[in-house]
Amino acid sequence: MTDATPEQVGAALDKRLARLRAGLKRRHARETRFKLYGQLAIGAAVVFLVILLGRIVEQGHTAFYTHTVTVPVYMDPAQVDRAYPQGSNFEQMAAEQQLARWGIADDARGDVSRDMRGLFSSELKFVAADLVARRGDVIGETVPLAAPLSDDADLYLKGEISRDVPQEQRRLNDRQLAWLDRMKAEGVIGSHFNTALFTNGDSTQPEIAGVLGAVVGSALMLMVTALIAIPLGVGAAVWLEEFAPKNKLTDIIEVNINNLAAVPSIVYGLLGLALFINWMHLPRASPIVGGLVLALMALPTLIIATRSSLKAVPPSIREAALAMGASRTQTVFSHVLPLAMPGVMTGAIISMAHALGETAPLLLIGMVSFVPGVPHAIDQPVGALPSLIYIWENASERAFHERTAAAIMVLLAFMIVMNAAAIILRRRFERRW
Known part of the structure; x- marks a missing residue:
């Protein structure tokens, strides 16, 4: 040193x-x-x-508000068919009479009245026909008819169509825009909340198209998915975690479950098309087929979440129950599973929310076609919110694009509610060890 x-x-x-x-x-x-x-x-x-x-x-x-026009229409007995009111041309009658009130004459080809008729939705015909069917005495009288404006007229009043755009590049000409301004100034046009968006099914007319049919279809599919996926998923998770022997077979099953959770959703759509439609011949585009496909897709996620919840229960709970003389089955179903239930419910809700937003599997099993009205059974052709969004976004009418965004907002609201419910349930029932 x-x-x-x-x-x-x-x-x-x-x-x-x-x-x-x-x-x-x-x-x-x-x-x-x-x-x-x-x-x-x-x-x-x-x-x-x-x-x-x-x-x-x-x-x-x-899309959450719309414009309605109210015009007085003389129910001309010479033009109204009493036996079949739906065959009467109420739109032409309303257009001609509106022009007559303004002192505007139609031309030889009828272009003026055609332009006026283009401002009214075809719903006016059904409103007038329903009124005649209910009250036959209105024929020969002048009655006020309230109906939505056409989709282009509605977009103009919402500021989506500008006068600065050349007439050749928009679907409403200058004459129609001037008429709309005049009717608005006269007070025959009013704006209000668009209840039709939530009370109507799909339609080829954007101004009366709604999401109710798709919401009911999604609800029916989720019901089928929950009835199939939750019992099977929870049962499989309980068996794998609590009862299954630890050997190569269970290792293979666990690896495949983890792999299935990462499989693209379109693969499940192909499986549903081949298995449930082509082989089992279940009704195409029905909630039962959609629910089965979504259940297959939700099972891996639900099994993994349930197993994680069961693992989080302390081993001392199992040991204490067994020490008191409880059987293995009694221990699992009377002590372990109830304590893991908050996590199980959270996993179930999240997997259902994931299934609600899936689009690719639904397109492959036929839920891409136009389905008017509201479904009433699980074996009827239905639409779903994701497929409705896809259909509306690919529609040529510009008014469908705003309704596409509105449908997305409705879908997001459902998913936010479901995820919020999962968070609340976990915080409400979760126990800290």
């Missing part, structure tokens, strides 16, 4: 302390950078989410 002077010892300690301080500074800098990266990632995610939701709300908020 060499003898070192106090000065040399002090210098060595200073160098070591300097290295320690430099290392500590670098470590703190790395921690600071890591926190900054995390904050930047969260901030970027929030920004993109706000942009996405803002764009959807910006495009879809106008």
